Amino acid sequence: MKIVVCIKQVPDTTEVKLDPKTNTLIRDGVPSIINPDDKAGIEAALTLKEQLGGTVTVVCMGPPQADVALREALAMGCDDAILMSDRAFGGSDTYATAHVIAAGLKTLDYDLIITGRQAIDGDTAQVGPQIAEQLGIPQVSYAAEIKTAEDGAVVVKRQFEDRYQLLKVKTPCLVTALSELAQPRYMTVSGIVNAYNKEVKVLTFEDVKNNLNPDFIGLKGSPTNVKQSFTKQVKGAGTVINVSADEAVKTIMDKLIEKHII
Amino acid sequence: MVGFELTKTQQLCRELFHNFAENEIRPIARDMDEKEEYPRELLDKLQKAHMFGIPYPQELGGAGADVLTYTLAMEELSKVDASTGITLSVHTSLCCPCIYENGTDEQKERFLRPLISGEKIGAFSLTEPNAGTDASGVQTTADKDGDYYILNGSKMFTTNAGIADTFVVFALTDKSKGPKGMSAFIVDRTMEGVSVGTNIPRMGIRAASNCEVAFTNVKVPADRLLGKEGGGYKIAMTALGGGRIGIGAQAVGIAQGAINEAIKYVKERKQFGKNISKFQNTQFKLAEMQTKVDAARLMVWRAAVEKDKHGNYAPLAAMCKLFASETANEVTRGCVQLFGGYGYSREYPVERAMRDAKITEIYEGTSEAMKMIISGTMKL
Amino acid sequence: MSKDIYVIAEQRDGVLAKVGKELIGEATKLAADLGEKVVAVVLGSEIKDEAAKLYAYGADEVVVIDNPVLKSYTTEPYAKALTELIAKCEPNIVLFGATSIGRDLAPRVAGRVHTGLTADCTGLAIDEETKLLLMTRPAFGGNIMATIVCKEYRPQMATVRPGVMKALEKDASKTGEVKVLDVALSAADMNVEILDEVKETKKSVDITEAKVLVSGGRGIGSAKGFDMLRECAAELGGEVASSRSCVDAGWIESDRQVGQTGKTVRPELYIACGISGAIQHVAGMENSEFVVSINKNDTAAIFSVSDLGVVGDVNVIIPKLTEALKKYNAEKNN
Numbered sequence: 001m002k003i004v005v006c007i008k009q010v011p012d013t014t015e016v017k018l019d020p021k022t023n024t025l026i027r028d029g030v031p032s033i034i035n036p037d038d039k040a041g042i043e044a045a046l047t048l049k050e051q052l053g054g055t056v057t058v059v060c061m062g063p064p065q066a067d068v069a070l071r072e073a074l075a076m077g078c079d080d081a082i083l084m085s086d087r088a089f090g091g092s093d094t095y096a097t098a099h100v101i102a103a104g105l106k107t108l109d110y111d112l113i114i115t116g117r118q119a120i121d122g123d124t125a126q127v128g129p130q131i132a133e134q135l136g137i138p139q140v141s142y143a144a145e146i147k148t149a150e151d152g153a154v155v156v157k158r159q160f161e162d163r164y165q166l167l168k169v170k171t172p173c174l175v176t177a178l179s180e181l182a183q184p185r186y187m188t189v190s191g192i193v194n195a196y197n198k199e200v201k202v203l204t205f206e207d208v209k210n211n212l213n214p215d216f217i218g219l220k221g222s223p224t225n226v227k228q229s230f231t232k233q234v235k236g237a238g239t240v241i242n243v244s245a246d247e248a249v250k251t252i253m254d255k256l257i258e259k260h261i262i
Numbered sequence: 263m264v265g266f267e268l269t270k271t272q273q274l275c276r277e278l279f280h281n282f283a284e285n286e287i288r289p290i291a292r293d294m295d296e297k298e299e300y301p302r303e304l305l306d307k308l309q310k311a312h313m314f315g316i317p318y319p320q321e322l323g324g325a326g327a328d329v330l331t332y333t334l335a336m337e338e339l340s341k342v343d344a345s346t347g348i349t350l351s352v353h354t355s356l357c358c359p360c361i362y363e364n365g366t367d368e369q370k371e372r373f374l375r376p377l378i379s380g381e382k383i384g385a386f387s388l389t390e391p392n393a394g395t396d397a398s399g400v401q402t403t404a405d406k407d408g409d410y411y412i413l414n415g416s417k418m419f420t421t422n423a424g425i426a427d428t429f430v431v432f433a434l435t436d437k438s439k440g441p442k443g444m445s446a447f448i449v450d451r452t453m454e455g456v457s458v459g460t461n462i463p464r465m466g467i468r469a470a471s472n473c474e475v476a477f478t479n480v481k482v483p484a485d486r487l488l489g490k491e492g493g494g495y496k497i498a499m500t501a502l503g504g505g506r507i508g509i510g511a512q513a514v515g516i517a518q519g520a521i522n523e524a525i526k527y528v529k530e531r532k533q534f535g536k537n538i539s540k541f542q543n544t545q546f547k548l549a550e551m552q553t554k555v556d557a558a559r560l561m562v563w564r565a566a567v568e569k570d571k572h573g574n575y576a577p578l579a580a581m582c583k584l585f586a587s588e589t590a591n592e593v594t595r596g597c598v599q600l601f602g603g604y605g606y607s608r609e610y611p612v613e614r615a616m617r618d619a620k621i622t623e624i625y626e627g628t629s630e631a632m633k634m635i636i637s638g639t640m641k642l
Numbered sequence: 643m644s645k646d647i648y649v650i651a652e653q654r655d656g657v658l659a660k661v662g663k664e665l666i667g668e669a670t671k672l673a674a675d676l677g678e679k680v681v682a683v684v685l686g687s688e689i690k691d692e693a694a695k696l697y698a699y700g701a702d703e704v705v706v707i708d709n710p711v712l713k714s715y716t717t718e719p720y721a722k723a724l725t726e727l728i729a730k731c732e733p734n735i736v737l738f739g740a741t742s743i744g745r746d747l748a749p750r751v752a753g754r755v756h757t758g759l760t761a762d763c764t765g766l767a768i769d770e771e772t773k774l775l776l777m778t779r780p781a782f783g784g785n786i787m788a789t790i791v792c793k794e795y796r797p798q799m800a801t802v803r804p805g806v807m808k809a810l811e812k813d814a815s816k817t818g819e820v821k822v823l824d825v826a827l828s829a830a831d832m833n834v835e836i837l838d839e840v841k842e843t844k845k846s847v848d849i850t851e852a853k854v855l856v857s858g859g860r861g862i863g864s865a866k867g868f869d870m871l872r873e874c875a876a877e878l879g880g881e882v883a884s885s886r887s888c889v890d891a892g893w894i895e896s897d898r899q900v901g902q903t904g905k906t907v908r909p910e911l912y913i914a915c916g917i918s919g920a921i922q923h924v925a926g927m928e929n930s931e932f933v934v935s936i937n938k939n940d941t942a943a944i945f946s947v948s949d950l951g952v953v954g955d956v957n958v959i960i961p962k963l964t965e966a967l968k969k970y971n972a973e974k975n976n
Contacts, residue, residue: 011782013782016782025782025786068270068274071270071274072274072277075274075278093758094749094759094761095752095753095756095757095758095759098753120782121781121782122781123761123762123779123780123781123782124749124759124760124761124762125745125749125761125762126745126748126749126752126759126761127749128749129717129746129749129750129753130749130750130752130753132750133721133749133750133753133754134753138717138718138833138834139717139746139750140717140834141717141742141745141746142742142746155837159742160715160741160742160743161741161742162654162841162842163839163840163841163842164839164840164842165714165716165836165837165838165839165840166836166837166838166839166840167716167834167835167836167837168834168835168837169833169834169835170833185310186278186281186282186307186310186311187274187278187311188310188311188312188325189275189278189311189312189313189316189325189326189327189331189335190312190320190324190325190326190327191312192271192274192275192278192327193271193320193325193326193327194320194326195271195274196269196270196271196274216756222758223756223757223758223759223792223794223795224758224759224760224790224791224792225790225791225793226788226789226790227776227789227790227791228788228789229781229786229787229788229789230786230787231786231787237945237946237947237948237951238933238948238949238950238951239949239950239951240940240945240948240951240952240953241950241951241952241953242940242952242953242954243954245954245955245958245959245962246962248936248952248954248959249959249962249963249966250966251950251952252934252950252952252963253963253966253967253970255932255934255949255950256911257970259911259932260805260806260808261854261878261910261911261932262878262967262970262971530902530921530925531921532921609903610903
């Protein structure tokens, strides 16, 4: 089976802290990692490869630093790695990103494309489905399990909040992975040594321009853009009240309602 | 002059070792220490990540990395658990090198390959009740009998003995020649007459296996002699010479791990109205400790690079072990002090680091033995 | 010319989901600012009667796309139906709930129609000057908030986080006719096969995943005290947690412990009951979104990391709070 996994290199947002003096994010020293949902996707792909044979190609759109994420994927056992990198791709929103990645995927042969459900920095969960739309293939998102059927179709356990569906999809198709999908294996030391002896193929704008519309990519091609961003308040002492129990309960209830917690 | 930066490969390996230690070992390290047991599941996980053959060639089933990468593994693992460090070290840089450097092709294929893959765990049996720093005091004998050597004797403080499959054992084939009469043998745990004792109760690295091993009329086939008769002492000393680099890295890891815990703690602990990280005493103590650990690390790296170049690494290895082990002891004591009362509690990880640090001044050559080696190169 | 705010109101098993009503409530505010209408859209099978209820929640118009193929959610038939709706009706704004359905459907439709989509919004507003929809949402794992706009493409689309917007009070006097939009759909439009659909009951929760934690310290007094906390937690849809001293005293299991030698948690609501606030505990919960603490001692350290500190007796306040929550929940569900 020919599997392509799309990954993103992201800052480890669980390590990001707020500078209480300037109220801005401290990004220095925050490690870059493979997005967790994507890593589960790699593991699912490698497991399918072990069961059925075939190849796993990993694709990443990002700046040159994203090379190390691709090396990590190779060290986990992926066969090939492709980095889509060009200034022209920069500043893309999810529509434009999907357009670029789809252009790159059109240069490949695939049965199954796996993406992560969402990235821990953008948190949109939009790129996977938008890639599927641009390629004109079926999508199944929120995959908690991926298996194959005898006739080569893919069977996915599709998770909802209160239920799941078992869906059978013909290939080629795209599946977005939840991090619960699989526990990612570690790289191996030999895998790392060999990963750096391989070539990571780089696709630039020139390499894929015939597969895309230049007006639909980058900052200019993005239908949405950020008007403003701001940080949330840092936790400090709030109000302290010393009143009767009934008044205290009323104050608590009012606060919970105000904060939409209930 | 060479730069001090790690290659990209080494950096990614270090990330692997760091993540593995944090995710797989940190949650169970205290438990391992309290139970004095090394979990089989953890050995399996280390094996799956190819951590048992880091500096050995891929043709033999190793990872194809270098000694420097191996020291990165030692440091990252020991930051979290020194017992894992020594388990890996005895296997990788004491047991395996004996066979790698002295074995025939057939011996390497038969005995070394399964060790390098981690399928089998290795141990190194030299020390005896009467032979510590004075290794020439070895009394275990290996008497030739046709196609066999009959092994008789007992070994003390053999690390990994309780979990190992393959032992490199040093015994006298010719008692009259002293150390020059010592030979090295590859012995299986399952051979009749091999008896491994229980885990010796120790101050630190308690999760690592460390036992007495007794050999009673063990029939060892002659094709398991490593190198020549009489070559054993040199094999042992050479292995120990390189093993010290791993111990230096272990000591650096123990020390750095303790410093990292202390930094976290002092930024949270408040006394006299502010975080104790703001007191100059705290800051100065941490600065001194970090400086020494940094120096120790560079010494370890230099020794590793020299070994990778097949240069004269033994004196460098002795110096790095001497300095790193003394630093680890000083630093872990200092970190416990910064934690105050909580540092003495077994629920915080620094007291374990302090207990673990002590052995690095003793095994694989005491600090005194290191000084003998170093002064020996100084033409005094 | 793009006009009106369309709310895609989700239904499951023929029952309208709460999030649709919340979005309609919010949309009425936006529509007032724009001088436009709120159109509720429901996709499903034999769904007209259920959809009609949305007039009572503030919809100016209710449109239904009714077809057997839409009975259970799968991406393609829903995407095809909405694409046609958008082509025919030319909405200004389309809102979805950011549920596992909305976050699958909206991007597919946005991709097909070629427009901008903003995910998981927690705030919506109309810009005074430009009349653009301002979509505010968390990013970077919730560490920052970003306000997004979609300047040129239409419709402006957003998925909105459930539980954040407010539904209007039900007004049974508001009724209306449900319009049926004719869209040609058939089984041929399904590109997946539903082999099975299985409902799931809630699984047990790890405290690090709970949205609400009601946590007890020494001030709880005994193991029985935790029963009181459990009742309160149940009303909030949360879990019980604890400081170290209660675990040591054997009042609660150790996997509930929050702190330096326990777990680190970041719930939306952390209620600290009878907890003094020693750093060993605070280190495990100080990143909680909203902290309410209750302690007899007005100098307790916990108050310096609480959004709302209440000086009082936990054993009096918590039961009263539980009562108030029970009342509130009962009213909400009617």
